[in-house]
Amino acid sequence: xxxxxxxxxxxxxxxxxxxxxxxxxxxxxxxxxxxxxxxxxxxxxxxxxxxxxxxxxxxxxxxxxxxxxxxxxxxxxxxxxxxxxxxxxxxxxxxxxxxxxxxxxxxxxxxxxxxxxxxxxxxxxxxx
Numbered sequence: 001x002x003x004x005x006x007x008x009x010x011x012x013x014x015x016x017x018x019x020x021x022x023x024x025x026x027x028x029x030x031x032x033x034x035x036x037x038x039x040x041x042x043x044x045x046x047x048x049x050x051x052x053x054x055x056x057x058x059x060x061x062x063x064x065x066x067x068x069x070x071x072x073x074x075x076x077x078x079x080x081x082x083x084x085x086x087x088x089x090x091x092x093x094x095x096x097x098x099x100x101x102x103x104x105x106x107x108x109x110x111x112x113x114x115x116x117x118x119x120x121x122x123x124x125x126x127x128x
Contacts, residue, residue, distance in 0.1 A: 015039050016049035044117045051115070058109055065102035069095045 013022040015035035022033040022041075034040045041049060072095030079088035 013046075016041075016046070016053050022046075047115075047117050051113070058105060062102060062105050062109070065098050065105065069098040069102065071095075072098060 013024075013033065014020065015022055015033075015037075017039045018035060018037060020035035020037060020039075022035050025032050025034060031043050032040060033043075033046050072091045076088045076091035076095060079085075079091055
């Protein structure tokens with residue numbers, strides 16, 4: 001499915017646990033985010049949960065691309081065995097495309113993320 005994607009500012013932040021809308025409140029000067037069923041996050045824990053969700057989504061995409069490449073290879077081999085050359089070539093091309101996209105994603109996942117709430121190189125949140 002080909003679509004037009006545009007990254008506009010979201011109308012609201014959503015709960016990483018349930019997907020419900022988050023409402024921002026403050027306790028003293030610290031922001032807290034609560035969804036309509038009661039999940040509550042401080043800024044650092046919300047950032048951590050969002051980050052985990054992004055990583056998980058990329059892992060799911062990588063798995064799906066790997067499975068697509070494997071399926072296309074099987075279908076190309078089946079078509080080749082039946083001497084369906086055109087079909088075999090099309091399945092092979094689709095499998096190659098899935099592998100190329102997976103390789104792009106692997107390179108992307110290997111890069112470091114900017115994590116403002118983390119100490120550089122420590123993997124732990126900054127403490128102010």
